[in-house]
Amino acid sequence: MIRRVLQADGYEVDDAASLAEARAMGPDRYDVLLVDANIGTERGIDLVRELQERDPAAARRCLVITGGARDLPEGVSCLHKPFGRGQLLEAVRDLGGAATAGPPGRPAIPGPRPAAHDRPGSGPEPGPAPDPRPEAPAPRVAQLLGFTRELRARERQELSDFLHDGPIQEVTATTLELQLMRKAAPPAQAATLDAALSRLDAAAGSLRWLVSGDWPPARPAADLIAALRQQTGWLLAAPIAVDRAPRPGPSAADIPVIADVVELLLLALVPPGLPARARLSAQADESEIRIGLTVGPASDDQVAAGPPADARARADPAGVPVAGAPAGSGEALIRLATALGAASVRSDLGTRPWRVELALRRREG
Numbered sequence: 001m002i003r004r005v006l007q008a009d010g011y012e013v014d015d016a017a018s019l020a021e022a023r024a025m026g027p028d029r030y031d032v033l034l035v036d037a038n039i040g041t042e043r044g045i046d047l048v049r050e051l052q053e054r055d056p057a058a059a060r061r062c063l064v065i066t067g068g069a070r071d072l073p074e075g076v077s078c079l080h081k082p083f084g085r086g087q088l089l090e091a092v093r094d095l096g097g098a099a100t101a102g103p104p105g106r107p108a109i110p111g112p113r114p115a116a117h118d119r120p121g122s123g124p125e126p127g128p129a130p131d132p133r134p135e136a137p138a139p140r141v142a143q144l145l146g147f148t149r150e151l152r153a154r155e156r157q158e159l160s161d162f163l164h165d166g167p168i169q170e171v172t173a174t175t176l177e178l179q180l181m182r183k184a185a186p187p188a189q190a191a192t193l194d195a196a197l198s199r200l201d202a203a204a205g206s207l208r209w210l211v212s213g214d215w216p217p218a219r220p221a222a223d224l225i226a227a228l229r230q231q232t233g234w235l236l237a238a239p240i241a242v243d244r245a246p247r248p249g250p251s252a253a254d255i256p257v258i259a260d261v262v263e264l265l266l267l268a269l270v271p272p273g274l275p276a277r278a279r280l281s282a283q284a285d286e287s288e289i290r291i292g293l294t295v296g297p298a299s300d301d302q303v304a305a306g307p308p309a310d311a312r313a314r315a316d317p318a319g320v321p322v323a324g325a326p327a328g329s330g331e332a333l334i335r336l337a338t339a340l341g342a343a344s345v346r347s348d349l350g351t352r353p354w355r356v357e358l359a360l361r362r363r364e365g
Contacts, residue, residue: 002176019039022035022047037066037067067169081207083204141257141360231259265291294353
């Protein structure tokens with residue numbers, strides 16, 4: 001289907017069913033190479049790496065097609081399945097190559113567009129200053145959260161592989177075929193095909209997020225606000241608000257711990273399907289990391305404004321849900337605090353917005 005789409009747009013296309021066949025065709029002589037991340041039991045990424053070793057500039061001619069691979073070679077463009085005809089053609093045209101234009105009759109291939117951080121007037125946000133304190137051995141809480149992150153990443157890759165060999169391949173092929181039919185369809189059939197393509201596009205978007213979205217992030221962002229929004233966005237109706245922490249604030253080593261714990265707290269407090277907002281305050285010193293979280297429905301103005309400065313959390317040592325709290329949230333909070341070995345936990349789940357204060361020991365024993 002990919003070959004048919006490209007040929008219909010004027011490209012000269014050869015295809016190979018294995019890495020050995022691709023190598024025998026002389027991949028260095030092509031302007032653009034589209035390589036599936038997995039070709040049967042082989043890894044198409046291996047071919048890309050071979051080309052890069054011979055010529056580092058080869059990365060600009062390669063487009064890796066993937067249903068969720070995460071170990072892509074640096075500098076190589078990627079097209080995530082499921083995709084449609086327009087996305088495929090745009091990705092091919094965006095590639096740079098040995099020549100900026102093909103032979104007569106072949107569409108021109110412009111050079112690559114600069115990445116966002118290379119464009120004039122843009123650049124990465126400055127990160128926090130390096131923490132001058134020596135890094136202590138990670139306590140058991142950090143080890144547990146890090147191990148959980150590794151297991152979730154492996155689970156996500158297994159899920160991506162499972163989906164890739166079934167619905168993702170079928171949705172991609174069906175979309176391309178229907179779009180080719182749509183080009184030549186009589187007006188009486190056009191509306192029906194457009195409706196089918198619209199439904200396919202919605203399904204493709206969900207699959208694409210499932211296999212390519214950042215859940216969980218393999219590497220949390222170095223900035224606390226970015227890390228929190230990266231990791232909790234899927235649970236909230238709006239980006240989490242973060243109070244400015246007094247100096248010294250959380251260190252770089254604290255950021256993944258805080259992000260993981262906040263995500264778990266939100267899972268415990270926010271009922272499924274409830275659009276919610278949240279506000280966080282985080283402080284750290286040599287002995288503890290203290291997390292204060294305010295959560296409530298998205299329609300609750302108190303969450304956006306934050307709690308009053310003199311608000312005190314009411315202790316809820318038994319973990320029994322109080323009137324107004326989401327069902328089971330008090331018990332879930334106590335179980336989570338116990339599993340994390342929290343130094344203390346305080347909660348006010350009786351009125352909106354719900355508030356939790358959790359302290360984690362920085363060093364144990």
